[in-house]
Amino acid sequence: MTEIAHSSPDVTELDVAVIGTGFGGLYALHKFRNELGLNVQAFDDAGDVGGTWYWNRYPGCRVDTEATVYCYSFDKDLVRSWKWSERYPQQPEVLAYLNTVATKHDLRRSINFNTRVVNAEWDETSPGWKLTTADGRRYKAQFVVEGVGLLSSTNIPKFTGSETFKGEIISASRWPQRPVDLKGKRVAVIGTGSTGVQVITAIAPEVGHLYVLQRTPQYVVPLGNQHPLPEKALRAIQEDPDEFFRWNLNTGAVFGFQESTIPALSVSDAERQRLYQQAWDRGNGFAFMLETFSDLTTSEEANKTATDFMRDKIRSTVKDPQVAEMLCPNDFYAKRPLATDNYYEVYNRSNVTLVDVKADPIQGFTERGIRTTSGEIELDVVIFATGFDAVTGNYLKIDTTGRDGQKLQDKWRNGPSAFAGVAISGFPNLFMIYGPFCPFTSQPLVHEWQVNWFADLVVHARATGGKTVEVSPETEKAWVKVCVDGAAATLFARTDSWINGTNIPGKPRAAMFYMNGMANYIKEMSQIVNSGYAGFGIG
Numbered sequence: 211m212t213e214i215a216h217s218s219p220d221v222t223e224l225d226v227a228v229i230g231t232g233f234g235g236l237y238a239l240h241k242f243r244n245e246l247g248l249n250v251q252a253f254d255d256a257g258d259v260g261g262t263w264y265w266n267r268y269p270g271c272r273v274d275t276e277a278t279v280y281c282y283s284f285d286k287d288l289v290r291s292w293k294w295s296e297r298y299p300q301q302p303e304v305l306a307y308l309n310t311v312a313t314k315h316d317l318r319r320s321i322n323f324n325t326r327v328v329n330a331e332w333d334e335t336s337p338g339w340k341l342t343t344a345d346g347r348r349y350k351a352q353f354v355v356e357g358v359g360l361l362s363s364t365n366i367p368k369f370t371g372s373e374t375f376k377g378e379i380i381s382a383s384r385w386p387q388r389p390v391d392l393k394g395k396r397v398a399v400i401g402t403g404s405t406g407v408q409v410i411t412a413i414a415p416e417v418g419h420l421y422v423l424q425r426t427p428q429y430v431v432p433l434g435n436q437h438p439l440p441e442k443a444l445r446a447i448q449e450d451p452d453e454f455f456r457w458n459l460n461t462g463a464v465f466g467f468q469e470s471t472i473p474a475l476s477v478s479d480a481e482r483q484r485l486y487q488q489a490w491d492r493g494n495g496f497a498f499m500l501e502t503f504s505d506l507t508t509s510e511e512a513n514k515t516a517t518d519f520m521r522d523k524i525r526s527t528v529k530d531p532q533v534a535e536m537l538c539p540n541d542f543y544a545k546r547p548l549a550t551d552n553y554y555e556v557y558n559r560s561n562v563t564l565v566d567v568k569a570d571p572i573q574g575f576t577e578r579g580i581r582t583t584s585g586e587i588e589l590d591v592v593i594f595a596t597g598f599d600a601v602t603g604n605y606l607k608i609d610t611t612g613r614d615g616q617k618l619q620d621k622w623r624n625g626p627s628a629f630a631g632v633a634i635s636g637f638p639n640l641f642m643i644y645g646p647f648c649p650f651t652s653q654p655l656v657h658e659w660q661v662n663w664f665a666d667l668v669v670h671a672r673a674t675g676g677k678t679v680e681v682s683p684e685t686e687k688a689w690v691k692v693c694v695d696g697a698a699a700t701l702f703a704r705t706d707s708w709i710n711g712t713n714i715p716g717k718p719r720a721a722m723f724y725m726n727g728m729a730n731y732i733k734e735m736s737q738i739v740n741s742g743y744a745g746f747g748i749g
């Protein structure tokens with residue numbers, strides 16, 4: 211392994227700079243430093259490794275993908291020896307896993323923590339990226355890998371008067387490291403997405419009174435965490451982990467199951483109800499959406515059979531019919547699916563009040579709490595679970611200048627343009643992990659797969675004397691078209707959510723994912739490799 215070289219007193223020369231040390235960045239550091247022997251430095255503005263699992267420490271935070279596929283595949287000893295305590299582990303356990311990986315593979319010595327990369331500029335004269343950190347340190351790296359997170363640029367809407375509020379305001383995705391005592395307090399949660407429903411369910415029994423400030427209800431299916439991890443998967447992992455992960459990567463969403471090929475209306479009503487009930491009892495949001503029937507996300511009629519079933523569940527669970535109606539969504543079941551155990555049961559508690567802030571909008575904060583149109587809610591703590599400037603947000607926080615002085619902010623002004631979630635034309639030697647137009651899947655295994663893909667490209671370039679690799683504008687354009695067409699064929703394009711950028715005021719509505727599934731993604735990306743990287747310029 212090469213040591214860090216210093217070409218001038220204040221610029222550190224690197225082969226590879228890795229930005230972010232969540233699942234993706236940690237693996238990239240391991241791959242490029244430990245496996246390929248390159249000179250690598252990683253950066254993270256957090257105080258330790260973990261990415262999203264470092265920051266999201268809110269009560270109830272847990273993964274909603276089965277643990278067997280929410281992990282790395284590269285370390286076979288760890289794959290076989292690591293024992294998850296639950297089907298869907300809580301945040302401390304996932305963070306402990308990432309800490310174990312960092313320690314075992316000696317990754318921390320190459321990471322600058324509490325260090326934000328603020329500027330990246332392509333240098334044509336000696337091809338590579340000039341990087342500057344917030345504390346003014348400068349680096350020059352031939353390649354940059356950005357593992358900056360799909361959902362990590364926090365969205366905190368501005369409300370007037372928040373500075374006058376005498377209580378505490380907490381962002382769920384920047385939950386304090388110190389203990390937060392909510393016992394007996396009057397607490398509001400703003401937002402009812404994946405984060406909100408987890409926080410709400412976790413804190414309802416503990417707080418004095420909980421006000422749920424809901425703008426748009428969503429469909430929430432049980433997680434089924436009472437079930438153990440599937441025996442079959444655990445056995446397969448022990449017997450042949452490579453085959454287990456290969457099989458999973460060759461599904462659509464990489465959630466541990468094969469997506470259904472049966473249209474919802476091709477079976478009788480009774481059979482459809484039976485399958486929905488079975489999926490409901492078994493739990494898992496993605497399984498309810500994709501393992502039951504093949505067309506819930508593409509056919510309005512099929513989708514309605516699922517939404518009718520879920521609305522019936524809400525009405526039969528929530529005792530107050532008026533509250534039940536407030537909880538019933540009336541749009542398509544076509545956002546990132548939510549899954550939490552005992553969510554709707556929360557609304558049967560006498561210390562929980564649901565406030566419809568679409569009908570009764572938040573006017574702002576007061577000294578004592580939050581004022582809605584109909585009156586003031588007195589509060590001790592307000593928790594924001596208001597989501598993220600997803601997919602593009604963190605990339606755009608780095609002032610990035612590519613070839614010919616082109617700014618990434620300008621290139622993406624009307625929505626992102628990128629190739630396969632990994633590369634951007636005009637921005638050579640810059641790789642993203644799970645960037646725009648990546649497949650819509652669970653993440654860790656796909657992060658690994660993408661890092662392996664572009665690491666092979668780097669090896670290929672270096673072996674052939676190439677100093678730069680860059681996707682062509684035509685290849686990028688063709689990929690974006692596939693994604694735009696693919697998304698347009700789904701109901702995701704017809705709902706509002708972070709998936710298409712509509713959760714952030716002023717953000718352009720855009721398709722940002724490859725919706726044709728991981729198995730097809732692998733085929734397309736492998737074809738590029740087999741063609742000698744057609745569509746990439748290597749110079």
Ligand code: N01
Nearest residue numbers: 273274361367401402403404405406425426546595596597
């Ligand atoms: O964010 P969201 P999230 N006034 O955007 C509301 C992953 N994740 O952090 O729908 C009032 O889904 C907003 O209302 P509306 C997962 O991929 C995974 O919950 O815009 N409300 C909505 O209710 C997930 O999909 C896990 O009308 C406002 C909520 O805030 C993704 O992260 C756990 C508002 C935001 O929901 C994002 O989930 C957590 C305003 N001004 C997260 N602005 C796992 O389980 C926004 N809202 C692994």
